Amino acid sequence: MGEKLRVGLIGTGRIGLVHAISIDENKDCELTYVADVFIDGAKKISEQFGGKVTSDPLELINSGEVDAIVIGSPTPTHIGLIDAAIDAGVHALCEKPIDLDLKKVDAMLEKANSAKTNVSLGFNRRFDPNFESIHQRVQAGEVGTLEQLIITSRDPGPAPREYIAVSGGIFRDMTIHDFDMARYFVPNIVEVTARGANTFCDYIKDEDDFDSVNVVMRGSNDELITIINSRHAAYGYDQRLEAFGSKGMLVASNLAKTTVRSYTADHSEQREPYMEFFLERYAISYRSELARFVESVKTGKQLNPSYDDGRQALFLAEAALESAKTGKTIKL
Numbered sequence: 554m555g556e557k558l559r560v561g562l563i564g565t566g567r568i569g570l571v572h573a574i575s576i577d578e579n580k581d582c583e584l585t586y587v588a589d590v591f592i593d594g595a596k597k598i599s600e601q602f603g604g605k606v607t608s609d610p611l612e613l614i615n616s617g618e619v620d621a622i623v624i625g626s627p628t629p630t631h632i633g634l635i636d637a638a639i640d641a642g643v644h645a646l647c648e649k650p651i652d653l654d655l656k657k658v659d660a661m662l663e664k665a666n667s668a669k670t671n672v673s674l675g676f677n678r679r680f681d682p683n684f685e686s687i688h689q690r691v692q693a694g695e696v697g698t699l700e701q702l703i704i705t706s707r708d709p710g711p712a713p714r715e716y717i718a719v720s721g722g723i724f725r726d727m728t729i730h731d732f733d734m735a736r737y738f739v740p741n742i743v744e745v746t747a748r749g750a751n752t753f754c755d756y757i758k759d760e761d762d763f764d765s766v767n768v769v770m771r772g773s774n775d776e777l778i779t780i781i782n783s784r785h786a787a788y789g790y791d792q793r794l795e796a797f798g799s800k801g802m803l804v805a806s807n808l809a810k811t812t813v814r815s816y817t818a819d820h821s822e823q824r825e826p827y828m829e830f831f832l833e834r835y836a837i838s839y840r841s842e843l844a845r846f847v848e849s850v851k852t853g854k855q856l857n858p859s860y861d862d863g864r865q866a867l868f869l870a871e872a873a874l875e876s877a878k879t880g881k882t883i884k885l
């Protein structure tokens with residue numbers, strides 16, 4: 554590859570820091586600009602990884618000093634920033650979800666689809682080495698015809714009430730990753746049935762949201778996809794995948810930091826707890842996601858999930874919510 558890609562980072566919170574590290578570690582790009590309305594956040598990232606700072610993301614986008622941006626600011630800012638990036642001829646990797654409102658997402662769909670610049674969505678789990686490996690092996694026919702896919706995704710504990718209140722609900726906020734994972738394996742989903750429950754968290758119920766959901770979806774080749782979500786798990790962050798087909802099954806289990814097992818008079822095969830949460834469990838996937846985005850920009854290929862993939866995941870989230878609220882199966 555030729556010159557380094559000049560990357561601007563917008564938003565320097567939890568996920569912003571992850572992206573700053575990825576940009577810093579990637580030899581094909583450099584962090585040239587950092588924006589956050591909370592200027593001290595931008596300064597902190599800039600001191601560590603370089604780049605100019607501003608409190609105005611539009612100043613960054615229109616500076617002529619960035620070829621690409623990574624958007625890690627809150628969800629309601631995403632569409633406006635993607636829009637501004639396309640107008641400025643700047644490539645954009647935007648965090649999920651695009652927005653909580655499908656109508657707003659649809660209003661930008663044509664512009665995003667026909668943009669001359671790259672527009673990518675941050676569904677990082679596609680780049681998890683375990684899930685990516687299963688995907689490649691399913692594509693190569695190792696399990697024969699894919700018949701059933703089971704995606705288990707449970708957080709270690711519920712987000713605070715303030716987060717839940719503006720999250721858009723579990724389907725748009727949490728299951729959205731699993732809807733994208735489902736589409737990674739089965740791009741064409743024709744039916745959604747979802748059930749939600751309030752099993753343990755009063756404030757989630759008070760916010761008219763579920764703390765526990767199961768979704769069953771049907772693919773166009775009659776594949777059955779099951780998604781299992783909970784906002785808590787007593788044993789830690791639970792992220793597993795099972796692809797079952799006519800010739801066998803591929804399974805990705807939970808990860809711990811090491812594979813060391815302990816054997817004593819009281820227990821056998823005891824391991825340390827699973828990796829704490831998404832920052833640890835999916836660390837490699839964020840690096841690979843950024844690397845793939847840089848490669849997309851350099852080669853002109855769409856190697857990451859697209860705006861349209863972001864739209865499809867949100868569409869499935871809306872269908873699941875409707876199904877859970879009405880008790881009906883939604884045909885797409």
Ligand SMILES: NC(=O)c1ccc[n+]([C@@H]2O[C@H](COP(=O)([O-])OP(=O)(O)OC[C@H]3O[C@@H](n4cnc5c(N)ncnc54)[C@H](O)[C@@H]3O)[C@@H](O)[C@H]2O)c1
Pocket residue numbers: 563564565566567568569588589590591594610625626627628630648649650675676677831
């Ligand atoms: N892919 C993933 O695994 C993953 C994980 C966490 C969060 N996210 C997504 O990333 C986004 C941010 O989440 P977070 O947890 O990092 O939030 P956060 O609150 O930790 O950080 C957001 C940052 O954006 C800044 N900000 C607010 N408004 C801004 C604006 N208009 N312009 C520039 N900066 C602005 C805030 O000051 C803050 O520093 C959300 O859309 C979320 O859904 C994705």
